[in-house]
Amino acid sequence: MAIIVPRKRKGGEVSFNARVRIKGHPPQSQTFRRKTDAAKWAGSIEAALRESRFVASAESKRHTVAELIDDYIAKVLPAKKDQRNPTRQLEWWKARLGHRRLADVTPALLIQARDSLDQEIPESRNKRKFKKRSPASVVRYMAVMSHAFTVAVKEWQWLEYNPFTRVSRPKEPRGRVRYLSDDERTALLQACQASGHPLLYTAVVLSLSTGARKGELLGLQWKDVDLKAGRITLLDTKNGETRVLPLAGRALVLMQEQHERREEKIPWVFPGRGGRKPIDLQVPWQAALKKAKIADFRWHDLRHSAASYLAMGGASVSEIAEVLGHKQLEMVKRYAHLSPQHVAGVVERMNAKIFGR
Numbered sequence: 001m002a003i004i005v006p007r008k009r010k011g012g013e014v015s016f017n018a019r020v021r022i023k024g025h026p027p028q029s030q031t032f033r034r035k036t037d038a039a040k041w042a043g044s045i046e047a048a049l050r051e052s053r054f055v056a057s058a059e060s061k062r063h064t065v066a067e068l069i070d071d072y073i074a075k076v077l078p079a080k081k082d083q084r085n086p087t088r089q090l091e092w093w094k095a096r097l098g099h100r101r102l103a104d105v106t107p108a109l110l111i112q113a114r115d116s117l118d119q120e121i122p123e124s125r126n127k128r129k130f131k132k133r134s135p136a137s138v139v140r141y142m143a144v145m146s147h148a149f150t151v152a153v154k155e156w157q158w159l160e161y162n163p164f165t166r167v168s169r170p171k172e173p174r175g176r177v178r179y180l181s182d183d184e185r186t187a188l189l190q191a192c193q194a195s196g197h198p199l200l201y202t203a204v205v206l207s208l209s210t211g212a213r214k215g216e217l218l219g220l221q222w223k224d225v226d227l228k229a230g231r232i233t234l235l236d237t238k239n240g241e242t243r244v245l246p247l248a249g250r251a252l253v254l255m256q257e258q259h260e261r262r263e264e265k266i267p268w269v270f271p272g273r274g275g276r277k278p279i280d281l282q283v284p285w286q287a288a289l290k291k292a293k294i295a296d297f298r299w300h301d302l303r304h305s306a307a308s309y310l311a312m313g314g315a316s317v318s319e320i321a322e323v324l325g326h327k328q329l330e331m332v333k334r335y336a337h338l339s340p341q342h343v344a345g346v347v348e349r350m351n352a353k354i355f356g357r
Helices: 035-050 053-062 065-075 084-097 107-119 135-154 182-194 200-210 214-218 249-261 282-292 300-312 317-324 333-338 340-355
Strands: 002-008 014-020 028-032 231-234 243-246
Touching: 002 035, 014 035, 028 035, 065 084, 065 135, 084 107, 084 135, 107 135, 182 200, 182 282, 200 214, 200 249, 200 282, 200 300, 300 317
Parallel strands: none
Antiparallel strands: 002 014, 014 028, 231 243
């Protein structure tokens, strides 16, 4: 609560000392010449304390950006799947703004940093590479720092608001859609079979059949595979949610054969040498691509291929999103143009229902 105490100075002048005490906050006091000013100040301070704005303002002057980043790396990042890239990105912010007090970080300052990210050529292990960061990379740098500020606002009460909310982010180009044509798919599968590698063909077929990410696929364990029910349960996905992949057709047959050849003590579906960790298929994969004469194609494009085949087969955007495990439909809309016949069929059925055939 707020109280105002009059004080008589030497010479007969009267001043008014406003005091605000609210449980959970340090007491605040200020002296004014006029009682109305004291009352006004006390009211604003009391309201600010109740909303924790005053404390946040004080904390923002007490802590630096470097402290925020260090605490975020120590307390928040360990719960995230990817820690290496965010740590590297946060270190960039720390080198640039670490000495600043949180109270001094303005949107204008962040805009300068954003523009530096966009124009700067980062160091590379390959000295022949001189490339600026892509818009997508700049967005990643901004996103992780913005989340650190959000945590400082919502959980630590170090700030009143996140200054990143007033900074626009670069527009990311629409994600590429590179998928295998029928001839390319045939050539690649033949090359995988002829490679002599015992796991490559099965892994590629499974990826094309389910749209699973490379990490999800190669990190798969037999305990998560139900061959009788024909499904795979992914527990460790990119977005942190469990996803179920149906197993059918050629993929199911290959997985059954793979299960018959497995060593019981090895948990991995695609084990590396010695069975201690999953296999790395990069070398035989690149050899198969070269033999099949397929250019500009990455393993992740097998996932794009699966999504594209679903779209061309008439699957809706929401159905593709469910298979791929995307939370946002925007990520899947890039495949929508591959299903014009499906869209035309939807419109035709709608018109038939309204106006008759």
